[in-house]
Amino acid sequence: MSTDHNRIKVADLEKNQQDKILVTDANGELEFQDIKNIKSENYNALDYTDEGKALDARQGKVLKDLIDTKSEDKSNKTDDIEANKASSVKYTSAKSVVDWFKSFLFPNVSSKTTTLIDTDLILTGDSEDSFKTKTGTFAQLKANLKSYFDTIYQSVLVSGSNIKTVNGTSLLGSGNIATPDMNTTTAQTVSGVKTFLNLMLGLRNAANTFTSFITNAATASRTWTFPDKSGTVAMTSDITSVINAGTTNRIPKYVGSTVVGNSRILDDGSFVGIGVSNAPTKDLTLGNQSTKTLGIEDSDSYTSGRDFSVSAGRTINFQLTSNFIDLNQTSRVYRKGYAAPNGDYFIPSNMTIYKQTGGTGNLIVHATLSYTINSIAISATNDLYVSTTNGLYKQINSTGTFNLEAGVTNRAYYAMSFHPSGHLYAVCACGDTVGSSSEYIYKRINNSGNFISEITSAGRYNDVACAPNGDVYVSFWSVGLLKQTDGSGAWSTVYSTNSLGSVCVLENGTIYACNVYQGIAPKFAISINNGFSFNTSTVDLPFGTSLYCYLSTNKNNVYTYKWSGSSVFFQNNDALGFANLDGGAFKIKSGTGKGTGKSRVEFYTGQKTVSGTDMQVETIRVYLDENGSFVYLTPPSYSNDADADADANLPSKAFYKITGNRTLFQKP
Incomplete structure (x- = not known):
């Protein structure tokens, strides 16, 4: 229709009339008409097929009546799908379809099964037969899965890096993994360390009816060693009486x-x-409850009586042992000691210097300073030099006050030693101002002025010792023993070892050198040829397998002690020792009485009888009384000297009496 005429007058819209309908007239123009005056050509019967026609209420009523009177034709409807499943004209409801599928596919499903058994059926869609629904047994499924995993994945699992193993054997694969029989009746062999939480190790009784436990109350790692024998374990209560x-x-x-x-x-x-x-x-x-007797038991009737000897101590002129003997001194953190020309031995600890007079006896306090002592040395004139944290001090003739030496650089001189020519050598270690691993050998020429460096290369020099012939030896960590011939010139390595700690030279020229840790062989070496060769000592140092010790000498005797604290140990190498030493006195003392009471020393022997088996009688011969009188009770008596000389039973030098004479005579 032409759009030029599809216009509505505004005046028509403003009338506000009801029951009007907008229609087009014969010319195609829009106009309002009364709804009751709809023309018949605007609608038609229910079977009208032209477009643009309206269905009015009259025809709607006809349609409703037709619907209300319409009845369903059920001649082709069925709910029995199974009986009519071959029909192409029968139809059914949706519910019947669902019920039939359930009865066909799951004829016996009333609830889910708890445990699958081999004969149970499992539905599957057969991909080789157009995905038709088919059933198989649970046994078939297991067999197919096993074959699948064995052929596809077994080799991967057996060789995989994330697979657990038993003694190096994979848990998967063919064959048997041998494991110990861990039942309660077979003996077990279990090697290696096995950790049980809190040592909760359970032990079953023989009847296997209960378990006993071993508990552990240890607060640190412990090691218990059982004896190499069979036996019964006793409780502490079992041995209380013991x-x-x-x-x-x-x-x-x-x-x-x-x-x-x-x-x-x-x-x-x-x-x-x-x-x-x-x-x-x-x-x-x-005890004082009764008279006491000390002696040897009686011999039998076929054996002579045994001798009984009591002796005082004697002195010797030979070496009793080459071992280091504990002097039983108070355990202290000692530093290297030094012997004076007169045989006195000095040894420092912390701020105190101790002294052993003449090289014998106990250590006693010699002097206490105000600073920690690093080392000491004593000159040929018996002057004592002390390296402290405050500098180098001197005590003239080892007596009196200590004076600070002027012009001496303050260093931690770990050890010092006087050269026969009067020079003072020193080494630094673990405390030098240039660092704990950058230390040097120093020399104070003629023991005057400041120390000068003998070696400028950095290193850890632990100890120094001057030999009587003028050679100087220095222990050098990680290198060995250095030697400077006659105290001048270059230094050479005469003994190689990687942890040399201390060195000393005896008066006879023997050189002792020990490693810091005895676990490093050789632990202790000796040279008897001025350092040309060293042999492992047959004598061990007394500190076990781990030590850092000092060696120092007094003439040919050697002292040693641990740097971390110990007693002092001594090796006596001066076999002849001191001259004109006394032997121990043998003293026989009687018990003292009171007032005029007796106090005697009595001597008894047996009295001879005739030859035979008669027992001799114990007889007092001599006694010393409380007044000091010597009383000879049983001197033999003769008529004259000739008779005494003729008596073979009277031994030479024996005393006797002559009848009627009070004088004692001695047989030649």
Whole structure:
């Protein structure tokens, strides 16, 4: 239609009339008409097919009546799909379709199964038969999966880097992995360290009815070593009568077949008593309850009586042992000691210098300074030089005050040694101002002025010792023993080792050198040919396998001690020792009485009888009384000297009397 006429007058729109409808007239123009006056050509019957026609209410009523009177034709409808599944004209409801599929596909499904067994059916879509639904058993599924994994994945799993193994064997693959029989009746062999939480190791009883536990109350790593023998483990309560039945200082003895108690012997660490009621006051003290006898038991009737000897100590002129003997001194952190020309031995510890007079006896305090001592040295004139954290000090003739040496650079001189020509050598280690691993050898010429450097290359020089012939030896960490011939010129390595700690030279020229750690062989080396060769010592230092020790000498004797603290140990190499030493006095003391009471020393022997088996009679011969009188009770008596000389039973030098004469005579 023409759009030129599709216009509505504004006046028509403003009339506000009801029941009007907008239509086009014969000319195609829009106009409002009463809805009751719709022309018949504008609608048609229900079977009208032209477009643009409207369906009015009258025809709608006809359509509704047709629908209300329409009845369903059910002649081709069925709910039994299974019976009519071959029909192409029958139809059914959606519910019937669902029910039929459920009955066909899952005829016996009432609930899910808990456990699959080999005969259970499993649905699958067969890809080789147009994905038709088919069933298979659970046993078939397992067999197919096993074959699949065996052929496809087994080799990968067996050789994979993330697969657990047993003793190096993969958990997957063919064959058997041998494992120990871990039942309760077969002996087990288990090697290596096995950790049990808190040592909760359970042990079953023989009847396998209960378990006992071993518990662990250790607060650190412990090692328990069991004896190499069979036996029964005892509880502490089982041995209470053994371990708790004694008394402090009492030597135990068996007072029953399984019980330990006190014996008569008491040892308080200083004296030993036998049967004493009070603390013993002698090396061997006997109780005062009765008279005591000390002797050898009787021999049998076929054996002579045994000799009984009591002797005092003697001095010797030979070496008893080459071992280092503990002098039983207080354990301290000692630094290197030094011997004076007169035989006195000095040794520093912290700020105190100790002295052993004449090289014997205990260490006593010589002097205490205000600064920590690094080392000491003593000149030929007996002057004592002390390296401290505040500088080098001097004590004239080893007595009096200590004076600070002027013009001497303050360094931590770890060791010092006087040369026979009067020079003072020193080495620094672990404290030099240039660093703990950059130290040098120093020399104070004629012991005057400042120290000058003998070696300018950095290194750790631990100890220095001057030999009587003028050679100088220095222990050099990681290199060995350096030597400067006659105290001048170049330094050469005469003994190579990688941890040399200390060195000393004896008066006879023997050189001792030891490693810092005895675990490094050789632990302790000796040279008897001025350092041309070294041999491993047959004597070990007394500090075990780990040490940092010092060696120092007093003439030919050697002292050693640990830098971290120990007693002092001594090796006696001067076999002849000192001249004109006394032997120990043998003293026989009688017990002292009171007032006019007796106090005697008596001597007894047996009295001869005729030849045979008769027992001799014990007879007193001589005694010394409380007044000092010598009483000879049984001198033989003769008529004259000739008779005494003729008596073969009277030995030469024996005393005798002549009848009627009070004089004692001596047989030639």
